Amino acid sequence: MRVGNLPGIRRLPIYLNLLRAMREDGIEHASAAALADLAGLVASVVRKDLEMTGASGTTGRGFCVAALIADIESFLGWDNPNDAFLVGAGNLGAALLGHRDLRSHGVNFVAAFDTDPAKVGLTIHGVEVLPVEKMVSLGQRMHVRMGIICAPDESAQAAADLLVDSGITRIWSFAPTILKVPKGVTVQREDLSAGLAELLVKSMGFGT
């Protein structure tokens, strides 16, 4: 069992992006204070978040950029490519297939699936759209472990059932439906409305 805090885990990609940009600029060391400044956070929060990953800095010099990138990537499992299926090749699906960040975070799209005959056969950002009937055999043969659901709400549960039958144990869903999955399958539900709720309440003067 790993130990960590959820808001901190969600912030790790921010640090990773900043550190990768530093590495490109030839910067070799970075302090928690410098990262905090760039991320708009306080240094103590950054320090605590980075501690989760097992990274350790040196007094005075801060963290070694290359080592910290490796520690964060390893903590998140982004150092291993995650073969993934995508279900629902509409606008949102296409946006995810072409999302630079997902690819740089180890997501490797093996295939996309759609029930719409007009979409089957298309190649979107280099990924072929196949009929859903092919999912289970392909997933089992290729040992795909991650599935991303961009299907409409009413077909999200059917998509999840097919993904589970394909052997997938990690489902990332962009449909509002609360999915029912067997034990051992992890679901992350991405609710766009949640971000909208947060924005509006914060802008009305939200305080804790």
Added chain:
Amino acid sequence: MRVGNLPGIRRLPIYLNLLRAMREDGIEHASAAALADLAGLVASVVRKDLEMTGASGTTGRGFCVAALIADIESFLGWDNPNDAFLVGAGNLGAALLGHRDLRSHGVNFVAAFDTDPAKVGLTIHGVEVLPVEKMVSLGQRMHVRMGIICAPDESAQAAADLLVDSGITRIWSFAPTILKVPKGVTVQREDLSAGLAELLVKSMGFGT
């Protein structure tokens, strides 16, 4: 100053969707336990989340569905339509323009903007794509208050600057960049990588 907890605020849209489905089915009362069961949460969490909105239930009968919908919508500011601009009419932008939930949560897309001449003049889900040069005058004239950034990372800050010049005070950004905005402007940054991080760490056996 409103008081509330952020994870609870992010859960309110879940309850709202469940309650709207109940209303459609003619259900007039709902208990926190029933909502918790449908949402896959525990009743005490649901009760605490709903308390934030000022809603009150009756012992035995639970909450009046119609009143609870109104309380949540009012707390989130979703009972007033929020006129919005969208910047960046690519796949993600198109997905948001066509997102049922955003419209049902009071987002009213006034116009979309893009720098790509091939996109300008298109109508996507009923919303016209205009050249970015038209943003400031239109925003000021129509008193638009919300801006959604779906532009690529490298042009996200330029998009934010234009939105601020247009009079917009609420920015919802899907670009990874940390945006710099003047005081009085609220930014909600939607980081898709954060969800991916959460999924992977949870599936590796994350615990708090």
